[in-house]
Amino acid sequence: MNIKSIFDYRLLGLTGSILLIISQFFSWFSGYSLMERYIIATSVDISNAFLYLFPLISGSICLIATLLIYFKLEYRINSVIINFVGFGFFLIFIFELIPQEIDYITSAGIGFYMSIAGAILIFFHNLNILLTREKSKEGS
């Protein structure tokens, strides 16, 4: 098994999850970070406030999934399934947020772009796990 390939896909997943987590603390729309919006939303209407934490939850779950294969390399399918769950939170968040904020999307802050980049990295991380395994088995 190629050490370099292992390093690569771990790095993709780690970077993606960390980007998703830290995007929570950078500005998204109207100059507010999601954490600030969560705090504002809880003081006004708690019902949808929790939604603003979804990128943080998503990033944390994906980070756990990436760390799982960091410690137990053979648990790659488990890692992909956990990533499915983590990614699900992000998809729901995007699905709820984007239609609401579509008019401001051109002036979106760095947090928005960080989260999108993180999500794309996690997606490729999953593909890479599955494809790398395939290559390594064929090569053996």
Added chain:
Amino acid sequence: MESNFYYALGHDLRRRIIKIIGDNEFSSFTALKKELKVSTGTIYHHLDALSQLIEQGKDKKYYLTELGQHAYDSLQDNIENIISDFSKKEFNSPILKSLMFLTPKKIINYEKGYKIYTVIFSIGLLILGLIFCNLNALFPILLFFTNLFQSLQTANLSLQIFFNVFFIINFLLYYFINEIICRLVYKKNENSIKFLLSFSLIFYPTIIYLAIHYLFKELDLLDYSVISILDNILMIIFQVWALWLLTYNLIVNKHLKVENALIISLLIHYGGFSIILALSI
């Protein structure tokens, strides 16, 4: 002996040879070549590797040995025999064990006598899905549901009927996308009917979700933040369960490796999300 057994089953083509001979009780070389669509040399190479599992009779036809029959029975039985030794370790993990526990294996990978039960179960699920989609006024796109077209449903009768039966159209669409990818990318043409008959099983978790969602909606519980969050989390969990059922179905009926089956599930699932996001914008 045991290592030879696993080595012999460790290749897709060898498993297919065992299956062809097992299904027909015997097979000639010509029949194998016609079915497998590979070169003569390749078939001879794999027949050599299967020397302990198959034997050639006086009529020059290939038969299963006792060990071969055992291998054939194992291949019929469950997923664990069509995945590598490496994956077997992973299948003992709590997550995959739980998912396998929740998988209706005998209905998806049904034997000849049980086909009728799978058909009844599948039709029942499609009807339930149709009912719950309409009760929730949700429009299915692959494994996602949206209420974006609620206003269009009152437009005219033909459009209304189209939206009402869209759960079945969505089921057929999802099936054909999977079938086409299997055929074009992985060259897996087998078990198309079996795959179709058991395909609605993958919607079984999402139907449970729709039933719970309907309950929440009817009791006006979705206005409560905790329930609303729980509803979202349930949707994610039931979708992942459905994706696993799709993966399992692809493994047992299309004989794909677990990694390839997951790639198909992943790509179609996120493709579906992209469509729904584009429509919502």
